[in-house]
Amino acid sequence: MKPITIGIVCHPAYGGSGVVATELGIALAQRGHRVHFVSHAPPFRLADEHPGIVFHEVDVTSYPLFKYPPYTVALTGKLIELSRSEALDIIHVHYAIPHAISALLAKAVLGAKAPQIVTTLHGTDITLIGIDPSFHEITRFAIRECDAVTAVSNHLAAATRSSFGIESPVHVIPNFIDPVAFSPDLRSMALRSQYATCGEMLVGHLSNFRPVKRIPDVIRTFHLLQRQLQSRLLMIGDGVELEPARDLARELGIAGRVHFLGPATRVGELLAQLDLFLLPSESESFGLAALEAMACGVPVVCTRTGGIPEVVEDKVTGLLCDVGDYVCMAQSAVALLRDRPRHEAMSHAARERAVAKFPAERVVGQYETLYAELLLKKPQERPPTGTP
Numbered sequence: 001m002k003p004i005t006i007g008i009v010c011h012p013a014y015g016g017s018g019v020v021a022t023e024l025g026i027a028l029a030q031r032g033h034r035v036h037f038v039s040h041a042p043p044f045r046l047a048d049e050h051p052g053i054v055f056h057e058v059d060v061t062s063y064p065l066f067k068y069p070p071y072t073v074a075l076t077g078k079l080i081e082l083s084r085s086e087a088l089d090i091i092h093v094h095y096a097i098p099h100a101i102s103a104l105l106a107k108a109v110l111g112a113k114a115p116q117i118v119t120t121l122h123g124t125d126i127t128l129i130g131i132d133p134s135f136h137e138i139t140r141f142a143i144r145e146c147d148a149v150t151a152v153s154n155h156l157a158a159a160t161r162s163s164f165g166i167e168s169p170v171h172v173i174p175n176f177i178d179p180v181a182f183s184p185d186l187r188s189m190a191l192r193s194q195y196a197t198c199g200e201m202l203v204g205h206l207s208n209f210r211p212v213k214r215i216p217d218v219i220r221t222f223h224l225l226q227r228q229l230q231s232r233l234l235m236i237g238d239g240v241e242l243e244p245a246r247d248l249a250r251e252l253g254i255a256g257r258v259h260f261l262g263p264a265t266r267v268g269e270l271l272a273q274l275d276l277f278l279l280p281s282e283s284e285s286f287g288l289a290a291l292e293a294m295a296c297g298v299p300v301v302c303t304r305t306g307g308i309p310e311v312v313e314d315k316v317t318g319l320l321c322d323v324g325d326y327v328c329m330a331q332s333a334v335a336l337l338r339d340r341p342r343h344e345a346m347s348h349a350a351r352e353r354a355v356a357k358f359p360a361e362r363v364v365g366q367y368e369t370l371y372a373e374l375l376l377k378k379p380q381e382r383p384p385t386g387t388p
C-alpha cells in the first residue's frame with residue numbers, strides 16, 4: 001500500500017486501548033506509513049525513539065474560570081493544526097469518548113480537506129461510559145458520523161448496535177499480538193526465580209486495576225489456590241484498586257506471597273514466566289491481557305463475559321467461570337496446575353490460537369485495507385466552517 005499519514009489519538013495511561021493504539025502505530029510506521037500520536041502524554045508503551053513516529057502533546061490552557069480544563073476542545077485544535085501541517089490522510093481515534101467527538105469537530109472545521117475519521121471502540125466507551133445519560137446521545141452521534149467505526153470483538157459490535165441503535169456498519173477488527181514480544185521463548189529461570197522458587201507455581205494478573213477488573217477476586221482466587229499448592233502471585237499494573245488489593249492480601253494473611261509490580265512496560269517477559277494467568281473481570285470487550293498471556297504459552301482462567309469467549313476457547317486454551325465465582329476459578333486453577341500433561345497441552349494450544357487467530361501481521365493489514373477503502377472514496381464536499 002502507498003504510504004499514508006495517520007494521526008492516532010489515544011488515552012496514554014495504563015490500559016488496553018492505549019496498548020492497541022501504540023502497537024498499531026508502531027506496526028504502521030514499520031510498514032512505511034507516517035504516524036503522529038496525539039494525546040496529553042506519551043502512550044505508556046511507546047518507547048522514546050521510533051523511526052516514522054512523532055508524538056504531539058495536547059496542551060490545555062488553564063484559566064481560573066475553568067473548573068474543568070476543556071481537553072476535548074484543545075484536542076480538536078491540535079487535530080486541526082496537525083491535519084493542516086502534516087496533511088493527515090486519516091485520523092484514527094481509539095476509545096470514542098472524547099476522541100471521536102474532537103475528531104468530528106476538527107473535520108467540520110477543515111471541510112473538504114479534512115482527513116477521514118476512523119474510530120475504534122474498545123469497551124467501556126460503549127458498555128459503561130457511553131451509556132451514561134450525559135454521554136449517550138453525543139457518543140451515538142459520533143459513532144454515526146465517523147467515516148468508519150471498528151470494534152475489537154463481535155460482542156462489542158453487537159453491544160454497540162443494540163445500545164445505540166446503530167445501523168451503519170461496525171467493522172470487527174480484533175486486537176492482536178506481536179508473536180515475538182509475547183512468546184514462550186522469553187521464559188527465563190533467572191527472571192522467574194526473582195518471584196518464585198523451583199517448587200512453587202507462579203500465577204499472575206495484568207490490568208489497569210479498575211473496579212470492572214474485580215481485583216479482589218484475583219486475590220481471593222489466589223488465597224484459595226495457595227492453600228493447596230505452593231505458589232506466588234504476580235500483580236502487574238496500576239490503578240485505583242491497587243491499594244485495596246494490598247489491604248486484602250494483608251487481611252487474608254498472604255501479603256508475603258503476592259508481588260505487586262506496578263506499571264511494568266516489558267510485560268511479555270513477565271507474562272512468559274507464569275504458569276497461569278487470572279482475569280476475573282465483570283465485563284471485558286476482548287481481554288487483551290489474556291491474549292498476551294496465551295501468546296506466551298500461559299493458560300488462562302477467566303470469566304465467561306463479553307468478548308472473552310471469542311479469545312479464550314474454554315477447556316482448550318483456558319478455563320472459564322461465571323463472574324464472581326472465584327471458588328470456581330481457584331478450583332479450576334488448582335486442577336489444571338496439578339495435571340501436568342493437561343497444562344502442557346493447554347499451554348501449546350494457547351500459543352497456537354494466539355498466533356493463528358490474532359497475529360499483528362494480519363490484523364494490521366485489516367486496518368490498512370480499511371484506510372485504503374476510505375481514501376478511495378471521494379471525500380464529501382462540505383464547506384469549511386473555519387479558517388483557511
Ligand code: GMT
Pocket residue numbers: 014015016017018020122123124125152175208212283284285286287288289
Ligand atoms: O474500556 C476500557 O475500560 C478501557 C480499555 C483499556 O484501555 O484498557 O479496555 C478495553 O479495551 C481493551 C483493548 O481493546 C480490551 O482488551 C478490554 O477488554 C477492554 N476493557 C473492557 O471492556 C472492560
